[in-house]
Amino acid sequence: MSKYITAYYSDEEDLLKGIGQIKADGLKIMDVLTPFPVHGLDKALSIPRSRLTRVAFWGGAVGATLGFGFQAWVFTIDYPLNIGGKPFFAVPSFMPVAFELTVLFSAFAMVIAFFLSNKLGPGAKPVIHDERATDDRFLVVVEVEENSPEERISQIEQALAKAGAEGITLKA
Amino acid sequence: MENQKFIFPRKLASITLSMVGIGVLALVVSYFTGVGSERIAANLLLNSYYFLSLGLIGLFLVTVHTIAESGWHTSIQRVGEAMSAFIPVGGVLLLLLFVLGGMHLLYHWTHTDHLDAILLKKVAYLNTPFFYGRLLVYLVLWIGLAHFIRKNSLLLDQTGDLKFYRKFRMLSAVFVVVLAITSVTASWDWLMSIDAHWFSTLYGWYVFSSMLASGTAILILLVIALKQMGYMTHVNQEHIHDLGKYLFGFSIFWAYLWFSQYMLIWYANIPEETVYFYERHKHFSDVFYVNLILNFVVPFFALMTRNSKRGSLIMVPVALIIFIGHWVDLYQLIMPGVVGGENSGIGIPEIGITIGYVGLFLFVVFRSLTKAPLVPKHHPFYKESLEYHTQY
Numbered sequence: 001m002s003k004y005i006t007a008y009y010s011d012e013e014d015l016l017k018g019i020g021q022i023k024a025d026g027l028k029i030m031d032v033l034t035p036f037p038v039h040g041l042d043k044a045l046s047i048p049r050s051r052l053t054r055v056a057f058w059g060g061a062v063g064a065t066l067g068f069g070f071q072a073w074v075f076t077i078d079y080p081l082n083i084g085g086k087p088f089f090a091v092p093s094f095m096p097v098a099f100e101l102t103v104l105f106s107a108f109a110m111v112i113a114f115f116l117s118n119k120l121g122p123g124a125k126p127v128i129h130d131e132r133a134t135d136d137r138f139l140v141v142v143e144v145e146e147n148s149p150e151e152r153i154s155q156i157e158q159a160l161a162k163a164g165a166e167g168i169t170l171k172a
Numbered sequence: 173m174e175n176q177k178f179i180f181p182r183k184l185a186s187i188t189l190s191m192v193g194i195g196v197l198a199l200v201v202s203y204f205t206g207v208g209s210e211r212i213a214a215n216l217l218l219n220s221y222y223f224l225s226l227g228l229i230g231l232f233l234v235t236v237h238t239i240a241e242s243g244w245h246t247s248i249q250r251v252g253e254a255m256s257a258f259i260p261v262g263g264v265l266l267l268l269l270f271v272l273g274g275m276h277l278l279y280h281w282t283h284t285d286h287l288d289a290i291l292l293k294k295v296a297y298l299n300t301p302f303f304y305g306r307l308l309v310y311l312v313l314w315i316g317l318a319h320f321i322r323k324n325s326l327l328l329d330q331t332g333d334l335k336f337y338r339k340f341r342m343l344s345a346v347f348v349v350v351l352a353i354t355s356v357t358a359s360w361d362w363l364m365s366i367d368a369h370w371f372s373t374l375y376g377w378y379v380f381s382s383m384l385a386s387g388t389a390i391l392i393l394l395v396i397a398l399k400q401m402g403y404m405t406h407v408n409q410e411h412i413h414d415l416g417k418y419l420f421g422f423s424i425f426w427a428y429l430w431f432s433q434y435m436l437i438w439y440a441n442i443p444e445e446t447v448y449f450y451e452r453h454k455h456f457s458d459v460f461y462v463n464l465i466l467n468f469v470v471p472f473f474a475l476m477t478r479n480s481k482r483g484s485l486i487m488v489p490v491a492l493i494i495f496i497g498h499w500v501d502l503y504q505l506i507m508p509g510v511v512g513g514e515n516s517g518i519g520i521p522e523i524g525i526t527i528g529y530v531g532l533f534l535f536v537v538f539r540s541l542t543k544a545p546l547v548p549k550h551h552p553f554y555k556e557s558l559e560y561h562t563q564y
Contacts, residue, residue: 053477057476084441
């Protein structure tokens with residue numbers, strides 16, 4: 001277990017300024033929690049672009065291949081049926097199902113990848129730093145090790161206070 | 173800097189005008205080498221329709237963003253307006269083609285002494301006076317609305333008076349409704365009635381989606397070309413990115429409508445419907461598949477990633493491919509019905525006349541760009557447009 005030092009702001013402009021200050025002091029910000037999306041926050045925290053789009057592409061590619069391949073196998077090898085005199089390998093009629101499975105696999109892959117990368121899902125234990133993060137508080141969370149010396153913690157708290165934090169809490 | 177106007181370089185003007193010369197020369201050469209007057213008329217119809225539609229799509233994109241009050245689009249509004257300058261030119265060329273004997277060559281329903289039972293049923297819609305009546309109504313509405321929309325946009329820029337903005341927005345709403353109806357009926361009149369026995373209820377939207385994709389491609393090419401020439405410095409990656417998303421989305425939309433039409437006809441397998449695709453499979457199978465590859469497969473994979481839409485390295489070639497692709501799409505809509513498999517092909521009339529129209533289109537658009545500042549700086553959304561940035 002680690003401890004979390006949380007600084008809160010009540011305005012997004014102060015938050016963005018504070019983040020710049022905190023980073024200049026060489027502290028590592030674990031996460032920022034805001035009640036609504038803040039413009040420029042990703043850039044300020046230098047968060048790399050999400051890789052979810054790649055998951056979506058490969059999920060879709062798998063879905064398309066499976067959807068198309070399964071129908072091709074069923075209608076040509078496993079159980080060929082003469083439907084209205086159409087050829088057994090009837091590409092246009094495979095398209096709607098292949099399309100739907102592309103969307104389905106892509107969506108499922110994204111949801112699963114999202115849960116995995118955020119450690120969410122059934123049985124996940126929420127870490128609530130401040131309940132007002134969903135209301136009107138902008139939180140900056142800094143992680144410290146369990147057995148950090150007292151001086152280290154107070155040093156961080158001072159740095160946060162210098163960065164304009166309106167309140168600082170320590171949570172185990 | 174802020175108020176800069178486009179200066180039409182002399183060299184570019186002479187290049188575009190010599191392209192027009194090539195077009196006229198190709199027209200004369202193909203007339204005297206005897207490629208058949210049907211084929212010449214079909215090429216003139218194809219290009220007149222194509223470039224007229226590009227003009228309409230330019231205005232459509234301006235108006236639809238105006239009534240949606242979208243901020244980002246304001247920075248490139250002038251380019252769409254300049255494209256709309258081709259509407260009168262394209263309209264008059266189309267009218268001339270029909271008046272100077274094109275109708276008889278293109279539409280077999282005009283041969284009124286040879287009508288069969290099916291065509292006799294359609295006489296109430298497909299007859300020459302009504303055809304010209306509709307044509308004139310379309311042209312009057314399009315040219316009139318384009319003129320007044322442009323006028324109010326320029327007045328807004330000169331005076332900064334929001335009165336003109338409200339007028340501009342109101343006219344935009346009218347134009348979107350007018351185009352929604354007339355683009356569909358115009359495609360019935362000019363394209364679907366080539367194969368007068370056949371019909372498809374999806375046809376109008378299919379053609380419109382095709383034009384929407386190629387119009388966006390041309391808009392992108394013009395914006396990037398203007399940036400290359402040192403204008404439009406206020407347009408950045410973010411705006412190009414959004415246009416790229418349009419190109420990507422409209423290409424998929426086109427493929428969706430193409431497939432919806434094709435699959436229903438293929439599945440139902442009714443002879444009077446399948447005859448349309450039978451002809452295209454038999455004599456135009458190359459064109460049939462090239463059409464799908466250029467207009468769907470290429471943009472789908474090339475424009476999928478975020479980075480490809482944010483620079484000109486991939487956007488320019490893909491936009492060019494889509495521009496050619498939808499020309500091919502119109503080719504396979506028109507040629508099988510007018511010229512037929514034996515006499516058609518891609519040669520001097522196709523390539524030369526198209527070069528002529530490209531030159532004329534560019535000349536008209538660039539000349540229109542010189543007439544107003546490229547930056548609509550009194551537009552209420554101008555500032556928002558500069559601040560714009562897009563995430564995905």
